[in-house]
Amino acid sequence: MKESDYVSDKEMIMNVIDSYANLQRIKAAEDSEKEIDYQLRLLKAKLESIGIKTSDIDLQ
Secondary structure: HHHOOOOOOOHHHHHHHHHHHHHHHHHHOOOOHHHHHHHHHHHHHHHHOOOOOHHHOOOO
């Protein structure tokens, strides 16, 4: 692996802040189920943009 392949400390911190914010959004949502579905769609798009097929990790 090249050094550029690693996540920097700053990127890791930003990812944790994003996760925390997303959980807060779910908790505060009037319709938590709708917010969870939205968060899953966003995450699925991110995973697929880096080549990870979500069908391989979806619960059946």
